[in-house]
Amino acid sequence: xxxxxxxxxxxxxxxxxxxxxxxxxxxxxxxxxxxxxxxxxxxxxxxxxxxxxxxxxxxxxxxxxxxxxxxxxxxxxxxxxxxxxxxxxxxxxxxxxxxxxxxxxxxxxxxxxxxxxxxxxxxxxxxxxxxxxxxxxxxxxxxxxxxxx
Numbered sequence: 001x002x003x004x005x006x007x008x009x010x011x012x013x014x015x016x017x018x019x020x021x022x023x024x025x026x027x028x029x030x031x032x033x034x035x036x037x038x039x040x041x042x043x044x045x046x047x048x049x050x051x052x053x054x055x056x057x058x059x060x061x062x063x064x065x066x067x068x069x070x071x072x073x074x075x076x077x078x079x080x081x082x083x084x085x086x087x088x089x090x091x092x093x094x095x096x097x098x099x100x101x102x103x104x105x106x107x108x109x110x111x112x113x114x115x116x117x118x119x120x121x122x123x124x125x126x127x128x129x130x131x132x133x134x135x136x137x138x139x140x141x142x143x144x145x146x147x148x149x
Contacts (some may be wrong), residue, residue, distance in 0.1 A: 003112050023130035024123040031122020037110045076110040
């Protein structure tokens with residue numbers, strides 16, 4: 001709920017913030033909401049492991065590309081559960097249901113923790129792009145005046 005609140009706040013700030021900060025909040029909202037939707041959207045039925053897809057419960061596993069954040073999630077989940085995601089795929093619900101449930105919660109929490117970081121990266125990128133655009137606009141009249149001489 002906290003992450004969703006942060007993302008909604010970033011959308012409001014993107015709409016209502018003063019000009020210098022608007023670009024940061026717009027980047028934060030786009031990157032943060034985009035990552036959240038990509039990871040937790042209705043098309044996501046399993047998590048991404050850097051080694052292979054891992055099936056949880058009765059979900060069907062479809063091949064998908066490995067995300068850059070998959071390596072971070074695998075590291076976080078293996079530190080929480082004590083077993084890497086690549087080894088969890090060999091377990092069934094009958095073998096260790098509590099371990100698989102804990103792993104599923106760890107994956108969700110890992111993605112939730114990564115979401116504001118992705119938002120911050122997007123905000124910084126957006127802000128830097130706006131600064132570069134402002135510099136280019138201010139140096140443009142000087143270039144024209146030099147060309148006219």
